[in-house]
Amino acid sequence: MTVVETYPTLAEAARAIGSDAAYMGGGTVMMREVNAGEAPARLVRTNDPALAQIRAAGDAISLGAGVTMSAILADSGLDFLHPVARQIGSPQVRNMGTVGGNIFSPHPYGDFAVALLALDARVTMAAGGARPIEELLRGRDHSPGLVASIDVPRPAPGAFGFKKVSRVKPKGVSVITIAALVNRTGGRVQNARIAWGGMGPGPVRGAAAERALQGQMIDDAMLDRLARTAAEGLDPPTDPLASSWYRREVAGVHLARLLRSMEGR
Amino acid sequence: MAKMPVTLTLNGMERAGFADPGQNLLEFLRRGLGDLSPKYGCGQGTCGACTVTIDGETQLACLVLAETTEGRTVGTAAGLANGAELDPLQTAFMDHFAAQCGYCTPGMLVSARALLDRNPKPTREDIIEAISGNLCRCTGYEPIIEAILAVSEGRTGP
Amino acid sequence: MNARTGGFEFRKELFADERDDDLNEIGKRIRRQDIEGHVTGRSPFYDDHLFDGLLHMRCVRSPHHHARIGRIDTAEAERMPGVVRILTGKDVPQNLNTLLSLLDFGLDDEPVLSVDKAAYKGEPVAAVIAQTEAQARAAVKAVRVDWQPLPHVLDPEEALKPGAPTVCETYPGNAFVYHGKYDHQKLRYGDVEAALRQADHIVEGRYQMSPIEQAPIETCGAISAPEQNGRWVCYTGTQALFFSLGTASKVLNLPSSRMHFIGGTVGGGFGGKVDSIHEPLSILGAMLTGRPCKSQWDREEEMQVGAPRGAERWYITDGVMNDGRIVARKFTGYFDGGAYTRLTSYAVIKGVGHLPGPYTIPNVYADAYCVYTNRTPATAMRGFGITGVDFAIEAHMDKVAETVGMNPIELRILNAYRDGDMKAHRREAKNCAFIECCQVVAEKAGVTISPEARAASSKTGGGGERARLPAFTATDEHGRVEGFESGSYARKGGAPAAPGIPAELTPDRPSPPTLPTARPVETPPTPAPAPTTPDQEKPAARTPQRRSGAVRFSSISGFRRR
Numbered sequence: 001m002t003v004v005e006t007y008p009t010l011a012e013a014a015r016a017i018g019s020d021a022a023y024m025g026g027g028t029v030m031m032r033e034v035n036a037g038e039a040p041a042r043l044v045r046t047n048d049p050a051l052a053q054i055r056a057a058g059d060a061i062s063l064g065a066g067v068t069m070s071a072i073l074a075d076s077g078l079d080f081l082h083p084v085a086r087q088i089g090s091p092q093v094r095n096m097g098t099v100g101g102n103i104f105s106p107h108p109y110g111d112f113a114v115a116l117l118a119l120d121a122r123v124t125m126a127a128g129g130a131r132p133i134e135e136l137l138r139g140r141d142h143s144p145g146l147v148a149s150i151d152v153p154r155p156a157p158g159a160f161g162f163k164k165v166s167r168v169k170p171k172g173v174s175v176i177t178i179a180a181l182v183n184r185t186g187g188r189v190q191n192a193r194i195a196w197g198g199m200g201p202g203p204v205r206g207a208a209a210e211r212a213l214q215g216q217m218i219d220d221a222m223l224d225r226l227a228r229t230a231a232e233g234l235d236p237p238t239d240p241l242a243s244s245w246y247r248r249e250v251a252g253v254h255l256a257r258l259l260r261s262m263e264g265r
Numbered sequence: 266m267a268k269m270p271v272t273l274t275l276n277g278m279e280r281a282g283f284a285d286p287g288q289n290l291l292e293f294l295r296r297g298l299g300d301l302s303p304k305y306g307c308g309q310g311t312c313g314a315c316t317v318t319i320d321g322e323t324q325l326a327c328l329v330l331a332e333t334t335e336g337r338t339v340g341t342a343a344g345l346a347n348g349a350e351l352d353p354l355q356t357a358f359m360d361h362f363a364a365q366c367g368y369c370t371p372g373m374l375v376s377a378r379a380l381l382d383r384n385p386k387p388t389r390e391d392i393i394e395a396i397s398g399n400l401c402r403c404t405g406y407e408p409i410i411e412a413i414l415a416v417s418e419g420r421t422g423p
Numbered sequence: 424m425n426a427r428t429g430g431f432e433f434r435k436e437l438f439a440d441e442r443d444d445d446l447n448e449i450g451k452r453i454r455r456q457d458i459e460g461h462v463t464g465r466s467p468f469y470d471d472h473l474f475d476g477l478l479h480m481r482c483v484r485s486p487h488h489h490a491r492i493g494r495i496d497t498a499e500a501e502r503m504p505g506v507v508r509i510l511t512g513k514d515v516p517q518n519l520n521t522l523l524s525l526l527d528f529g530l531d532d533e534p535v536l537s538v539d540k541a542a543y544k545g546e547p548v549a550a551v552i553a554q555t556e557a558q559a560r561a562a563v564k565a566v567r568v569d570w571q572p573l574p575h576v577l578d579p580e581e582a583l584k585p586g587a588p589t590v591c592e593t594y595p596g597n598a599f600v601y602h603g604k605y606d607h608q609k610l611r612y613g614d615v616e617a618a619l620r621q622a623d624h625i626v627e628g629r630y631q632m633s634p635i636e637q638a639p640i641e642t643c644g645a646i647s648a649p650e651q652n653g654r655w656v657c658y659t660g661t662q663a664l665f666f667s668l669g670t671a672s673k674v675l676n677l678p679s680s681r682m683h684f685i686g687g688t689v690g691g692g693f694g695g696k697v698d699s700i701h702e703p704l705s706i707l708g709a710m711l712t713g714r715p716c717k718s719q720w721d722r723e724e725e726m727q728v729g730a731p732r733g734a735e736r737w738y739i740t741d742g743v744m745n746d747g748r749i750v751a752r753k754f755t756g757y758f759d760g761g762a763y764t765r766l767t768s769y770a771v772i773k774g775v776g777h778l779p780g781p782y783t784i785p786n787v788y789a790d791a792y793c794v795y796t797n798r799t800p801a802t803a804m805r806g807f808g809i810t811g812v813d814f815a816i817e818a819h820m821d822k823v824a825e826t827v828g829m830n831p832i833e834l835r836i837l838n839a840y841r842d843g844d845m846k847a848h849r850r851e852a853k854n855c856a857f858i859e860c861c862q863v864v865a866e867k868a869g870v871t872i873s874p875e876a877r878a879a880s881s882k883t884g885g886g887g888e889r890a891r892l893p894a895f896t897a898t899d900e901h902g903r904v905e906g907f908e909s910g911s912y913a914r915k916g917g918a919p920a921a922p923g924i925p926a927e928l929t930p931d932r933p934s935p936p937t938l939p940t941a942r943p944v945e946t947p948p949t950p951a952p953a954p955t956t957p958d959q960e961k962p963a964a965r966t967p968q969r970r971s972g973a974v975r976f977s978s979i980s981g982f983r984r985r
């Protein structure tokens with residue numbers, strides 16, 4: 001049977017977690033396990049008000065790990081994240097689900113984390129220290145510790161795009177999720193960051209797509225080429241929503257559409 | 266198994282009970298406090314039949330730990346009517362045949378009420394978005410959308 | 424009706440002379456009588472009844488599609504906190520039943536809690552009763568079952584091939600037995616083979632439909648509790664209160680007068696709430712513990728073990744003339760019943776009665792099989808038996824239209840049945856309205872149809888020649904099986920046998936075992952209806968448990984064996 005421990009600060013919660021406990025944020029994923037009798041014996045949570053804070057200093061934005069999707073939608077300064085937050089779950093889920101929890105939500109969830117990966121967010125851990133979200137996502141299945149906050153650099157206007165492909169609208173879960181940060185110098189793409197959801201075990205970078213974009217002008221011929229090669233090197237899962245084959249087949253098409261819409265084409 | 270005392274405000278009244286460790290708010294409201302209006306449909310956050318408000322925002326009672334609602338304000342469909350006087354949404358749901366089996370209805374009404382409280386003049390799209398977390402298997406969503414629109418436009422009767 | 428809300432349009436000009444148009448309710452807006460309860464959250468669904476000391480029941484389920492059950496070890500689970508009792512098959516008084524036995528249709532084939540083997544993934548083999556749901560869940564995980572996986576079959580056509588694993592020992596050939604004679608339901612009307620030879624075109628098609636879960640928002644369940652005077656009250660979400668009462672009475676071996684069923688407020692059913700699984704289980708739980716007991720599926724169980732509309736596969740061959748007239752139609756249909764009969768046997772009868780769809784075709788042939796596979800048993804769902812084959816027929820009509828180069832709506836009007844026509848099930852068609860529907864569809868879809876098609880009417884052009892039965896109907900004996908008694912639909916010509924004969928013991932397929940003639944088995948004495956302590960109130964176990972081929976549940980006199 002699951003016992004719940006609530007601590008006043010995140011630091012205390014972090015110290016209380018041992019191998020028999022899990023952390024609970026908004027609970028939208030964790031409570032399912034509790035209800036199914038599959039949660040660990042101890043659940044650790046906190047009422048730490050710092051966790052729900054949103055701070056902005058110029059273009060550096062810091063989101064507490066306990067910030068909900070609804071809180072993001074209510075903050076007009078975070079408009080670039082609104083298309084992402086709005087597509088997560090239902091209104092009820094957005095009122096409950098947090099940014100921190102999204103980073104650890106298993107496939108087919110984690111849409112917000114896909115956006116954070118493309119935006120090159122940095123994660124501050126409860127135990128101190130910051131690291132790129134990419135690194136955290138890679139090790140997320142091996143108890144990396146608790147996340148305190150996430151620093152998200154505000155993208156240049158028009159440089160960030162997000163697309164979630166789902167079968168049911170609104171509220172369908174992701175078949176494929178794509179986030180793209182496309183910066184340019186002199187019209188040519190420089191160091192684009194493409195992140196995929198639904199194309200691997202969790203959010204992953206799209207190395208093939210990033211290579212294909214590097215130094216390119218975005219035009220129709222380029223996008224057609226990209227559509228064909230974007231899924232190279234990716235190993236998407238087969239699940240009740242779509243087969244691996246289908247995902248690989250359509251991923252590039254959706255990426256090209258996203259980039260096209262970002263170009264206003 | 267130590268139970269947790271929980272005191273909260275339910276539909277305007279202070280209520281108290283004991284929650285089992287790990288018990289969700291849905292079970293606590295239903296079995297602990299006897300408010301049977303929120304329903305169990307999935308226990309996974311998917312169906313919305315358990316929708317309640319917590320401090321004014323809609324949440325899924327099946328995904329909330331009962332003990333975390335200590336001191337908070339909870340609203341359910343049972344609290345929509347003011348005594349014998351029904352909420353206009355309840356009347357509109359009756360007039361527009363917006364409930365067939367009625368199982369999704371309490372959750373649907375809580376979502377609809379929260380929408381109109383926040384946004385008294387929603388568009389059709391706003392309504393669709395607002396009830397997207399509430400599944401209905403029988404009625405079809407059209408009559409439900411119509412009923413909510415009718416209230417927002419001040420129309421009464423069928 | 425208000426176009427804004429209902430989207431209905433009444434076409435009262437159609438068949439105006441056949442109606443007085445003096446209906447009081449139809450076409451008028453009324454409130455449902457139960458809707459105030461729905462909008463106030465006061466409608467009493469089965470789970471909306473509070474009982475002090477309510478116990479929760481959850482089942483231990485097969486993780487395999489098909490497996491023999493070795494030992495079921497409940498010792499550890501029984502010691503877990505909150506566990507009150509664990510039931511297995513031996514606790515169920517009549518642990519073999521088929522739903523339609525109440526209508527004297529089919530053989531008992533399905534245990535309430537399986538004893539020898541599980542024939543589908545999720546089949547229950549034990550039921551844990553505990554003080555909380557969480558405790559019941561935890562204890563379910565602690566029950567050790569020694570599973571010995573068996574080969575399984577998931578496709579109905581594979582299941583009918585020689586050498587396929589036997590899914591359900593009651594029907595060793597993996598097909599329900601119709602009329603005590605055939606492994607399929609036959610329809611023979613005219614001479615299809617001869618007509619096919621004379622047709623200008625042969626159009627063939629293969630169609631299939633996946634299983635569909637009814638997915639009511641309220642999951643299936645029931646709560647039962649000791650009442651007074653030796654009765655048990657049962658609050659249930661069943662769609663078929665008396666059917667569930669009858670089933671509970673049979674499997675618990677308890678007269679229905681000792682059960683008080685309360686239902687009627689159903690959180691969506693769509694056919695998925697007729698299977699009467701939770702009522703007997705929860706009553707049994709209440710009997711054996713003396714306390715209120717709830718059996719309820721969670722969402723995952725509803726999806727995994729809740730019986731869906733079964734899958735169907737249909738092969739259709741049409742003989743068509745150049746002008747679009749269909750002169751012959753031949754069907755072979757496979758209904759995937761899953762591991763046990765439930766209502767699929769009946770779905771097949773209903774489906775075949777519906778053939779060849781709303782068309783007048785002089786030569787029709789159908790073989791439709793109710794097949795057992797190692798899938799979740801199938802049951803009712805909105806129009807079951809009809810929906811799948813209608814999809815096949817209408818898809819096929821389009822294919823025919825394409826073959827003869829005709830507008831598909833005109834093809835339908837040309838072949839539509841009309842008042843007075845003889846149908847393949849040998850009843851005259853009356854009150855036909857299919858042509859008129861086609862005409863309205865064409866109008867709404869903006870499809871231009873010929874003046875003749877537009878002028879056609881269901882009321883004219885039928886009967887006469889078209890009312891006559893075929894002069895010759897070709898019959899055959901293929902699919903004949905032995906060992907089943909022909910007096911009833913599928914009574915086995917044998918004595919009751921112990922439930923769950925191990926697969927090795929079954930004789931070579933396809934012929935089912937020949938067993939001695941059925942002997943009526945006496946109904947055991949009814950326990951005295953005096954209030955008793957829970958321990959004394961053990962449902963009378965009938966040993967050995969028997970196929971009830973000859974025993975009929977008798978507390979609903981209307982369903983007594985004639």
Ligand SMILES: Cc1cc2nc3c(=O)[nH]c(=O)nc-3n(C[C@H](O)[C@H](O)[C@H](O)COP(=O)(O)OP(=O)(O)OC[C@H]3O[C@@H](n4cnc5c(N)ncnc54)[C@H](O)[C@@H]3O)c2cc1C
Pocket residue numbers: 022023024025026027028029030031065066087088089090093096097098099100101102103104105108109110111112145146147148171172173174309310311
């Ligand atoms: C009906 C429904 C629909 C959904 N739809 C979507 C969707 O469309 N897109 C989507 O992305 N997600 C979706 N989700 C999943 C989920 O709601 C979101 O991912 C949400 O952001 C998870 O946050 P949470 O706070 O509720 O997580 P929790 O359930 O609290 O936690 C989830 C995991 O994250 C860990 N965790 C939480 N916070 C931290 C932290 N600060 N540090 C370290 N670990 C932490 C927990 O230990 C746990 O392993 C859906 C969920 C439901 C129930």
Ligand code: FES
Pocket residue numbers: 304305306307308309310311312313314315316325326327328
């Ligand atoms: S029961 Fe809570 S969302 Fe379904």
Ligand code: FES
Pocket residue numbers: 363364365366367368369370400401402403404640690691
């Ligand atoms: S009215 Fe039945 S689920 Fe909505």
